[in-house]
Amino acid sequence: MLEIASKMRTLCFPPRCVGCRTEIQENQCRGNRATVIHQHEHITSLLDSHWCDTCLRILVLQNPTTCWTCGAHLNRQSPLGRNCALCFKKNFRFTRAVSLGNYQGLLQKLVIRMKNQHDEPLTIQLGNLLANQLIDSELICDVDLITAVPTHWWRRFKRGFQAAELIAETIAHAGHLQFEPELLQCKRSTKKQGTLASTSRQKNVQNAFRVNPSVSLQDLSVLLVDDVMTTGATANEISRVLLKSGAEKVYVGVIARGARVS
């Protein structure tokens, strides 16, 4: 009965792609998704009927050349081994980062829409795509718990929508992992990183975060989630406090990597 109701609903209201909002044909949903999402039945079913084939093919690149450390997508293999030139200079504290792609084109448009319009369905589906990428990278096998880059209470109060937290929760759900939304706290308000020059960003986030003392991190690997990582200053500073509080490793998962790397 439920199945009939679901089919009727699909006939009356065909699903639309959360990316480009075009109607998704039924044969697309059942089509050759295996060429794009090739890992898990579970993830495939989470993404099915939410993305059209065109958007999926742009957002899910097969075997992209990436920087192993910061997750930037590169035009060619880095001569510095698994690091790009930026990571080589910075020596990040986190072990590894994974992103859906660089902050450009369709991905940039979707991130802007997600944040400006507080688009929850789009945020959840971008979270599922990132979960797909994290599973593909096998990084997720080593993760014990997931948390998000925190927002100061005043900004939370004003905005009411926390993209990073919703993405983290979605990944935890898709990967059957523990989600700790209260793990990190802001000690003080910080300026928006996007408004600062690269050199000021590190200072802006210095000593701005603390770990909730009621959560034990001893020997655990933490996946820190954010919407965009640009210079990596925030992720690096949070990694410092997590490691200081006993975490064994910190991984980073972001929808888009904002650095200018090639």
Ligand SMILES: [Zn+2]
């Ligand atoms: Zn689409």
Ligand SMILES: [Zn+2]
């Ligand atoms: Zn890098």
